[in-house]
Amino acid sequence: MRLEKCWFCSSTVYPGHGIQFVRNDAKIFRFCRSKCHKNFKMKRNPRKVKWTKAYRRVHGKDMTQDSTFEFERKRNRPERYDRNLTEEVLKAIPKIAKIQVSRAESHHAIRMKGKKKKVQKEAAKEYEQSIHLLKAPSALLAPEKIKVAVSQQAEENRVMEE
Amino acid sequence: MGGKCPHRKVKKRRLSHKTDRRSKFLIKGDDMVYDELNKPQEDRKPLPLDEDLPGMGQHYCLHCDRFFASVAVRDEHFKTKKHRRRVKQMMGDAPHTQLDADLAGGMGMPDNGPKLMSM
Numbered sequence: 001m002r003l004e005k006c007w008f009c010s011s012t013v014y015p016g017h018g019i020q021f022v023r024n025d026a027k028i029f030r031f032c033r034s035k036c037h038k039n040f041k042m043k044r045n046p047r048k049v050k051w052t053k054a055y056r057r058v059h060g061k062d063m064t065q066d067s068t069f070e071f072e073r074k075r076n077r078p079e080r081y082d083r084n085l086t087e088e089v090l091k092a093i094p095k096i097a098k099i100q101v102s103r104a105e106s107h108h109a110i111r112m113k114g115k116k117k118k119v120q121k122e123a124a125k126e127y128e129q130s131i132h133l134l135k136a137p138s139a140l141l142a143p144e145k146i147k148v149a150v151s152q153q154a155e156e157n158r159v160m161e162e
Numbered sequence: 163m164g165g166k167c168p169h170r171k172v173k174k175r176r177l178s179h180k181t182d183r184r185s186k187f188l189i190k191g192d193d194m195v196y197d198e199l200n201k202p203q204e205d206r207k208p209l210p211l212d213e214d215l216p217g218m219g220q221h222y223c224l225h226c227d228r229f230f231a232s233v234a235v236r237d238e239h240f241k242t243k244k245h246r247r248r249v250k251q252m253m254g255d256a257p258h259t260q261l262d263a264d265l266a267g268g269m270g271m272p273d274n275g276p277k278l279m280s281m
Contacts, residue, residue: 007263
């Protein structure tokens with residue numbers, strides 16, 4: 001069973017899935033789903049479409065250089081069947097997958113290192129700039145003290161009542 | 163399956179649009195044009211005479227994959243925005259290929275085994 005990669009988004013295409021286009025110069029284009037096929041027909045460049053693996057690779061979003069990528073390859077030379085080798089490979093696959101996931105996680109963590117600080121800085125800036133949306137500008141100023149003159153008569157009346 | 167489209171009248175049905183679409187299949191893809199441009203100058207063959215093409219197929223724009231009726235028309239085309247945009251695009255990175263897709267998908271370079279014949 002050969003698992004191919006989608007031409008557009010680089011996801012794995014399992015047998016019986018997706019669609020394949022053979023151009024008149026015998027070049028093969030495989031697509032995992034109609035979304036990728038449509039994008040190809042629109043002549044979009046996968047390097048410029050943000051959700052593709054090609055974009056993420058070019059822009060340093062994903063881990064690119066790693067020894068775990070050396071295992072999955074297109075082998076154009078047939079391998080002689082060896083039962084022991086097959087068993088070992090089957091044992092190794094989940095281990096390698098685990099290592100790859102952990103490395104990808106650490107890569108993501110390193111990439112997101114300055115993120116929290118940046119978010120807080122941006123939030124502080126936004127608060128400063130758009131606080132007027134919540135409070136009227138005059139309310140932000142310190143309230144002025146108002147002096148009221150109290151008349152002499154009113155004062156006297158109160159005394160009389162007592 | 164099928165049936166008559168209620169909005170399609172007899173007049174419209176007379177016109178087949180298949181011939182319009184045919185030329186679409188003959189247009190070269192970006193990667194084909196790119197490969198053609200990056201070939202050494204010596205490998206380029208002189209254009210064969212073809213009476214079906216405009217100007218007997220003698221005035222060709224490599225970048226846009228188009229034939230023109232005369233040199234004057236072609237030179238006029240070289241000045242257009244469409245052509246210049248195309249030239250800029252072709253000057254840039256190589257178009258996306260299946261190999262790029264494989265590498266981005268976490269695969270290594272293809273393994274062709276050791277070379278058997280020493281050249």
